Amino acid sequence: NAGVTQTPKFQVLKTGQSMTLQCAQDMNHNSMYWYRQDPGMGLRLIYYSASEGTTDKGEVPNGYNVSRLNKREFSLRLESAAPSQTSVYFCASRAGGGTDTQYFGPGTRLTVL
Amino acid sequence: GENVEQHPSTLSVQEGDSAVIKCTYSDSASNYFPWYKQELGKGPQLIIDIRSNVGEKKDQRIAVTLNKTAKHFSLHITETQPEDSAVYFCAPTDSWGKLQFGAGTQVVVTP
Numbered sequence: 001n002a003g004v005t006q007t008p009k010f011q012v013l014k015t016g017q018s019m020t021l022q023c024a025q026d027m028n029h030n031s032m033y034w035y036r037q038d039p040g041m042g043l044r045l046i047y048y049s050a051s052e053g054t055t056d057k058g059e060v061p062n063g064y065n066v067s068r069l070n071k072r073e074f075s076l077r078l079e080s081a082a083p084s085q086t087s088v089y090f091c092a093s094r095a096g097g098g099t100d101t102q103y104f105g106p107g108t109r110l111t112v113l
Numbered sequence: 114g115e116n117v118e119q120h121p122s123t124l125s126v127q128e129g130d131s132a133v134i135k136c137t138y139s140d141s142a143s144n145y146f147p148w149y150k151q152e153l154g155k156g157p158q159l160i161i162d163i164r165s166n167v168g169e170k171k172d173q174r175i176a177v178t179l180n181k182t183a184k185h186f187s188l189h190i191t192e193t194q195p196e197d198s199a200v201y202f203c204a205p206t207d208s209w210g211k212l213q214f215g216a217g218t219q220v221v222v223t224p
């Protein structure tokens with residue numbers, strides 16, 4: 001049981017390039033989330049998927065798109081990367097219901113030059 | 114998040130002493146109150162949580178207390194050890210499962 005996995009671990013992009021961050025969970029969780037963490041700050045929600053087939057914007061969605069490919073996988077896409085998107089990105093999943101714990105992946109460290 | 118305040122931002126304690134971190138929130142819809150520990154280069158990991166109908170919960174050396182009327186909850190670590198050094202985040206959560214993270218507290222335990 002690997003929990004939440006993310007690929008890649010590190011990525012360097014040039015301004016304007018695109019890329020997709022991958023996330024998968026093997027806990028049969030219904031909800032999945034993408035966060036970004038900037039230095040000295042807490043995590044901020046980019047997008048989330050409450051259940052398979054649904055996605056919603058979080059606090060900082062601009063510049064990102066997501067796809068809930070199936071129950072296991074939730075990807076985050078940067079269509080045209082900008083230096084302001086340099087951050088560490090975390091994926092998380094939650095079983096469902098109102099008060100369940102979110103489990104986090106190890107993160108992807110992205111640098112946009 | 115802007116509606117969550119966490120204090121202090123840094124905390125240096127001697128090994129064996131206690132550490133207390135406080136989190137204040139404004140969203141009345143919050144009903145689940147977890148604390149996460151984040152070690153360098155890793156994702157946040159849940160260390161303890163409390164539901165809105167409970168005032169205090171303890172798990173070995175860590176405890177969480179909740180004052181829902183005053184909208185704050187605190188993390189208490191007793192008999193601190195070097196492996197407790199990390200960043201700790203509070204994350205009050207509403208019934209839809211939306212977390213709002215505090216800015217974090219860097220805890221340094223010196224031997």
